[in-house]
Amino acid sequence: MNRDTARVIKGDICYSKDKNNLAIVPDGYLVCEDGRSAGVFDRLPQSYQEIPLEDYSGKLVVPGLTDLHIHAPQYAFRGFKMDLELLEWLNTSAFPEEARYADPEYARKAYSLFVDDLRKSPTTRACLFATLHLPATEILMDLLEESGLVTFVGKVSMDRNCPDYLREEDGDAAARAVLDWLEETAGAYRHVRPILTPRFIPACSDRLMERLGEIQREHRLPVQSHLSENPEEIAWVRQLAPWSQFYGDAYDHFGLFGGEVPTIMAHCVHCPSQEVERMREKGVYIAHCPQSNSNLASGAAPVRLFLDQDMRVGLGSDIAGGTVLSIFRAMAEAIQVSKLRGRLTGDGLKPLTMEEVFYMGTLGGGSFFGKVGSFEAGYEFDALVLDESRIPHPQKLTVRERLERYLYLSGEDWILHKYVQGRKLF
Amino acid sequence: MNRDTARVIKGDICYSKDKNNLAIVPDGYLVCEDGRSAGVFDRLPQSYQEIPLEDYSGKLVVPGLTDLHIHAPQYAFRGFKMDLELLEWLNTSAFPEEARYADPEYARKAYSLFVDDLRKSPTTRACLFATLHLPATEILMDLLEESGLVTFVGKVSMDRNCPDYLREEDGDAAARAVLDWLEETAGAYRHVRPILTPRFIPACSDRLMERLGEIQREHRLPVQSHLSENPEEIAWVRQLAPWSQFYGDAYDHFGLFGGEVPTIMAHCVHCPSQEVERMREKGVYIAHCPQSNSNLASGAAPVRLFLDQDMRVGLGSDIAGGTVLSIFRAMAEAIQVSKLRGRLTGDGLKPLTMEEVFYMGTLGGGSFFGKVGSFEAGYEFDALVLDESRIPHPQKLTVRERLERYLYLSGEDWILHKYVQGRKLF
Numbered sequence: 001m002n003r004d005t006a007r008v009i010k011g012d013i014c015y016s017k018d019k020n021n022l023a024i025v026p027d028g029y030l031v032c033e034d035g036r037s038a039g040v041f042d043r044l045p046q047s048y049q050e051i052p053l054e055d056y057s058g059k060l061v062v063p064g065l066t067d068l069h070i071h072a073p074q075y076a077f078r079g080f081k082m083d084l085e086l087l088e089w090l091n092t093s094a095f096p097e098e099a100r101y102a103d104p105e106y107a108r109k110a111y112s113l114f115v116d117d118l119r120k121s122p123t124t125r126a127c128l129f130a131t132l133h134l135p136a137t138e139i140l141m142d143l144l145e146e147s148g149l150v151t152f153v154g155k156v157s158m159d160r161n162c163p164d165y166l167r168e169e170d171g172d173a174a175a176r177a178v179l180d181w182l183e184e185t186a187g188a189y190r191h192v193r194p195i196l197t198p199r200f201i202p203a204c205s206d207r208l209m210e211r212l213g214e215i216q217r218e219h220r221l222p223v224q225s226h227l228s229e230n231p232e233e234i235a236w237v238r239q240l241a242p243w244s245q246f247y248g249d250a251y252d253h254f255g256l257f258g259g260e261v262p263t264i265m266a267h268c269v270h271c272p273s274q275e276v277e278r279m280r281e282k283g284v285y286i287a288h289c290p291q292s293n294s295n296l297a298s299g300a301a302p303v304r305l306f307l308d309q310d311m312r313v314g315l316g317s318d319i320a321g322g323t324v325l326s327i328f329r330a331m332a333e334a335i336q337v338s339k340l341r342g343r344l345t346g347d348g349l350k351p352l353t354m355e356e357v358f359y360m361g362t363l364g365g366g367s368f369f370g371k372v373g374s375f376e377a378g379y380e381f382d383a384l385v386l387d388e389s390r391i392p393h394p395q396k397l398t399v400r401e402r403l404e405r406y407l408y409l410s411g412e413d414w415i416l417h418k419y420v421q422g423r424k425l426f
Numbered sequence: 427m428n429r430d431t432a433r434v435i436k437g438d439i440c441y442s443k444d445k446n447n448l449a450i451v452p453d454g455y456l457v458c459e460d461g462r463s464a465g466v467f468d469r470l471p472q473s474y475q476e477i478p479l480e481d482y483s484g485k486l487v488v489p490g491l492t493d494l495h496i497h498a499p500q501y502a503f504r505g506f507k508m509d510l511e512l513l514e515w516l517n518t519s520a521f522p523e524e525a526r527y528a529d530p531e532y533a534r535k536a537y538s539l540f541v542d543d544l545r546k547s548p549t550t551r552a553c554l555f556a557t558l559h560l561p562a563t564e565i566l567m568d569l570l571e572e573s574g575l576v577t578f579v580g581k582v583s584m585d586r587n588c589p590d591y592l593r594e595e596d597g598d599a600a601a602r603a604v605l606d607w608l609e610e611t612a613g614a615y616r617h618v619r620p621i622l623t624p625r626f627i628p629a630c631s632d633r634l635m636e637r638l639g640e641i642q643r644e645h646r647l648p649v650q651s652h653l654s655e656n657p658e659e660i661a662w663v664r665q666l667a668p669w670s671q672f673y674g675d676a677y678d679h680f681g682l683f684g685g686e687v688p689t690i691m692a693h694c695v696h697c698p699s700q701e702v703e704r705m706r707e708k709g710v711y712i713a714h715c716p717q718s719n720s721n722l723a724s725g726a727a728p729v730r731l732f733l734d735q736d737m738r739v740g741l742g743s744d745i746a747g748g749t750v751l752s753i754f755r756a757m758a759e760a761i762q763v764s765k766l767r768g769r770l771t772g773d774g775l776k777p778l779t780m781e782e783v784f785y786m787g788t789l790g791g792g793s794f795f796g797k798v799g800s801f802e803a804g805y806e807f808d809a810l811v812l813d814e815s816r817i818p819h820p821q822k823l824t825v826r827e828r829l830e831r832y833l834y835l836s837g838e839d840w841i842l843h844k845y846v847q848g849r850k851l852f
Binding site (some may be wrong): 076078079110297300402 | 489502504505506507508509532535536539718720721722723724726749750758761762764765766767768769770771777780783816817818819820821823826827828830831832833834835837839
């Protein structure tokens with residue numbers, strides 16, 4: 001054991017054991033050794049008595065949260081031009097803003113604001129879309145590396161159906177850009193890893209997808225993209241890939257739909273049952289983004305169905321389809337939209353519970369990064385000490401009650417202390 | 427003109443002219459005389475040059491917001507026990523908590539936290555439910571009076587279908603309690619007014635409703651209650667008042683459904699068309715509470731229908747069915763749930779726009795208080811200077827863009843200055 005990095009944290013400790021079970025240890029001890037949890041204890045075992053103890057008695061201590069889906073360059077325009085649906089919003093908001101990242105100076109300014117806020121947020125792990133620009137993407141990776149967070153970053157690939165000012169020449173040129181990026185950044189980072197990022201089927205030619213498939217197999221890289229978000233988008237994919245059985249099949253055809261190295265698909269709001277079945281078989285991660293799905297009038301994903309089949313489900317802020325960075329807020333909204341879905345469609349699916357959404361935001365999404373998202377012994381040590389000072393209460397609440405209201409009421413930066421892989425960020 | 431209370435405020439001024447038109451005056455001048463707006467000007471007219479000017483250049487200045495529906499005693503438990511629907515939630519959360527207000531000491535402690543937060547929030551006008559307890563209700567009124575906000579407070583009436591520990595003996599006893607309360611508080615407050623508050627039909631016997639109708643006519647008091655929130659609740663009303671044509675008719679039968687002195691009905695999620703028509707005829711105010719309707723799985727009200735018929739619609743936080751006090755957040759959520767409603771039901775109703783929800787949170791609800799909720803000349807001077815410091819931006823945004831993102835991103839207390847009826851609260 002390395003005593004320099006070992007620590008004991010005392011507090012009201014909460015973490016998911018699985019999707020239905022939330023472990024709560026009031027006044028417990030959480031031990032970190034060599035960047036990993038050595039477990040949670042009611043009483044501190046003799047063998048850990050000499051490790052430095054940080055006493056946060058009376059404060060909530062939870063695992064760091066994972067955001068499975070963020071568009072980093074869209075952070076600057078979160079919260080406006082929201083009165084639009086997906087395809088119109090892409091053309092009038094997302095694409096013009098992303099084009100600005102051709103300018104490294106603008107990229108540094110805007111990405112600095114973003115990474116600063118992400119660092120202060122409850123998120124310790126994130127999967128991010130950058131833009132198609134190499135210099136800007138490397139600036140983002142540099143800033144994230146400095147932040148101490150652990151992330152996957154994707155240089156975006158897109159060569160069709162986008163405005164001229166934001167499109168790669170063709171599939172081969174786009175693939176070359178990916179290879180250049182991988183080469184330039186190889187070995188440069190400890191905490192930032194690359195992820196293949198075809199924007200979505202409408203923006204990626206068959207040739208581009210074929211080449212990305214080759215790169216995936218050669219480099220064994222994970223993949224992230226979008227799936228079945230909006231009915232118009234789905235109809236468009238049917239036109240563009242008439243040979244596909246369903247939207248997800250258009251990724252799978254090129255070997256970009258899970259399997260040995262996992263894939264994240266954001267949204268999955270309107271998946272036909274065949275698609276759900278394929279996702280289950282291939283172990284595809286679903287990034288559920290409830291706020292974005294409301295803002296862009298996409299709908300509400302049937303998360304209950306995914307959970308009942310033990311599929312891999314995490315949460316995403318989907319900045320800037322979503323406006324709020326905090327995955328605690330995404331937890332509350334996942335519950336809220338599941339209730340509205342049930343009421344408005346009469347589908348009979350039970351609303352999500354607090355246990356389930358907490359699992360999705362910690363262990364569910366965290367598992368994309370390995371043993372991440374829990375305090376069980378052996379898990380990487382990502383932890384948050386929460387700040388409840390702005391929500392005083394006239395009674396003594398249980399730890400579970402305090403955690404639940406934190407989901408509903410906390411601001412984006414109500415974090416007192418943050419640890420990633422055993423390192424204390426603040 | 428009283429020069430002591432006159433003031434000029436300079437800033438980026440936004441206010442609703444009507445539900446479709448948002449007036450935006452960048453670097454404008456807003457003049458207050460004798461507690462009322464004298465109008466907004468691009469350049470300060472000569473006649474106002476001598477009035478003290480408060481320079482908030484670069485800051486957003488908007489009318490104070492109106493919250494048409496809050497349960498003050500529920501503030502303490504906002505954000506937990508949320509995994510329930512209305513009727514179960516009332517029995518396991520709301521009623522046990524409200525019973526604590528039999529103890530004036532607890533009431534003072536809990537109401538103080540609530541009123542402190544309401545004062546710091548964007549709300550300048552509010553309609554509140556207290557509990558059935560007289561001393562606690564008067565404590566709430568005292569605290570609100572001190573806060574400087576302008577409010578209607580209702581001692582709650584309830585004499586059936588509630589637990590023994592939170593029920594008045596019968597209709598006559600409950601009516602006597604209302605008369606005692608009116609007598610005790612008559613003339614005691616400048617900014618707090620009483621409002622008749624039958625909890626909802628299931629909790630009020632016919633005799634109680636009859637007596638409240640008499641009191642209403644004698645004292646010409648406004649009324650607030652709940653309407654068509656949840657399908658089970660509606661079915662229950664049908665059993666309890668088999669003589670009624672629809673839920674709202676059960677209020678109207680006793681003269682407690684608008685008319686000359688207005689009534690506020692919270693929720694209105696599942697109104698049949700006859701009920702909507704009656705509300706329109708009687709000028710009933712609809713308190714739309716989008717967050718609560720999500721949390722309690724009630725559904726999403728068809729606000730587009732109400733607006734298209736020029737009905738009276740405002741917003742409510744519905745603490746603690748809703749968890750968040752800020753009516754800016756209610757504005758954003760009103761848009762979000764209108765989008766989900768459209769997508770999930772396919773009802774063809776267009777989503778609400780930013781202009782419409784801003785209107786609902788200012789002028790729409792404010793009109794319940796008279797000429798309130800706008801900066802047009804003659805309106806009572808309720809104003810907010812907003813704090814955007816925690817959402818920096820890499821570009822220069824338009825005033826409208828800044829206002830829109832403020833709806834989506836602001837915290838509950840991001841208010842720099844607050845004025846009510848021309849008085850500066852902070």
